[in-house]
Amino acid sequence: MKTVLITGGAGYVGSSAAKAFSENGYRVIVLDNLIYGHKEFVQWGNFIEGDIGDTSLLESLFSNYKIDMVSHFAAFAYVGESVKNPRKYYDNNLVKALTLLNQALENDVKVFQFSSTCATYGNPTHIPITESHRQKPFTPYGKSKFFFEEILRDAAFSYNIRFSILRYFNAAGADPGGKIGEDHTPETHLIPLVLDAASERRPHIEIFGTDYDTPDGTCIRDYIHVTDLAAAHVLAAEKTYDAESTIFNLGNGNGFSVREVIESARTVTGRNIHVIEGNRREGDPAKLIGSSAKIMTELGWKPKYASLDKIIETAWAWHQKRFQDH
Numbered sequence: 001m002k003t004v005l006i007t008g009g010a011g012y013v014g015s016s017a018a019k020a021f022s023e024n025g026y027r028v029i030v031l032d033n034l035i036y037g038h039k040e041f042v043q044w045g046n047f048i049e050g051d052i053g054d055t056s057l058l059e060s061l062f063s064n065y066k067i068d069m070v071s072h073f074a075a076f077a078y079v080g081e082s083v084k085n086p087r088k089y090y091d092n093n094l095v096k097a098l099t100l101l102n103q104a105l106e107n108d109v110k111v112f113q114f115s116s117t118c119a120t121y122g123n124p125t126h127i128p129i130t131e132s133h134r135q136k137p138f139t140p141y142g143k144s145k146f147f148f149e150e151i152l153r154d155a156a157f158s159y160n161i162r163f164s165i166l167r168y169f170n171a172a173g174a175d176p177g178g179k180i181g182e183d184h185t186p187e188t189h190l191i192p193l194v195l196d197a198a199s200e201r202r203p204h205i206e207i208f209g210t211d212y213d214t215p216d217g218t219c220i221r222d223y224i225h226v227t228d229l230a231a232a233h234v235l236a237a238e239k240t241y242d243a244e245s246t247i248f249n250l251g252n253g254n255g256f257s258v259r260e261v262i263e264s265a266r267t268v269t270g271r272n273i274h275v276i277e278g279n280r281r282e283g284d285p286a287k288l289i290g291s292s293a294k295i296m297t298e299l300g301w302k303p304k305y306a307s308l309d310k311i312i313e314t315a316w317a318w319h320q321k322r323f324q325d326h
Helices: 012-023 055-064 079-084 086-106 140-158 190-198 226-242 258-269 293-299 308-325
Strands: 003-007 027-032 046-049 069-072 111-117 162-168 170-172 205-208 223-225 246-250 275-278
Touching (some): 003 012, 012 069, 012 226, 069 086, 069 226, 140 162, 170 226, 190 205, 190 258, 190 308, 223 308, 258 308
Parallel strands (some): 003 069, 027 046, 069 111, 162 246, 205 275
């Protein structure tokens, strides 16, 4: 049985990955400082509360457990905040991540898996975005992820470690069994915000820009179900153990506009959703759609929850349960 250390395993995507690894026969160790994570999301594996930048804690952890692989999710991910406070992002997403990588190297960990982002591409020059698209991030968040990708490449070249880099598009949805899902404070993702409006936790949803060069004038994004993301991590781990370092995009392959998300939410919830139309936000591309052809071809990965209605159905079931419980 291989042992995987999942950093950020009390978070939205990390907890889903912990579930997927556990269900596929891995021994799971979760490390999370609970700044953004939720302790009740840690339902698979051993939980250690702590920070990835705490060298003494990491030394103890790596000595107490024989870690075969690190799956690293513990990052700050608010793009707007990264512009206002870049130091916070470079400290956590880069400096502390390097501390974690150093401990992995010193303890002869063979595989390091990195939760990256399509933000490393910057504004796309073509759609769909493939892994070979040039990387030109323009926010501190995107840059912090890109710089750590570069560090991993150098580490793999010079030391006995292999990596898998997984670049997400828009993670969405919730565990179909209703055990875990999306709960951020503050919440910035479109689907939970729309569902907040459907449940009257907020008075309306605002559309930022209705004059884009898209069929309905609103931005188009690629939404990928969090359970499908987690499954891809397990597949990529096995690939990296058996072969070489690799990089994969993780997206649905289909784009959905802001208006389409709102209409799907109206259909799924049966609720009225009040909409306000606002101005564009600076830096929002009209379209962001990823190609996942590489991981589909090489690993046989295929999203099980590809339809927008299915993504929103799982998110709505979770949303009702989560916020009724609170």
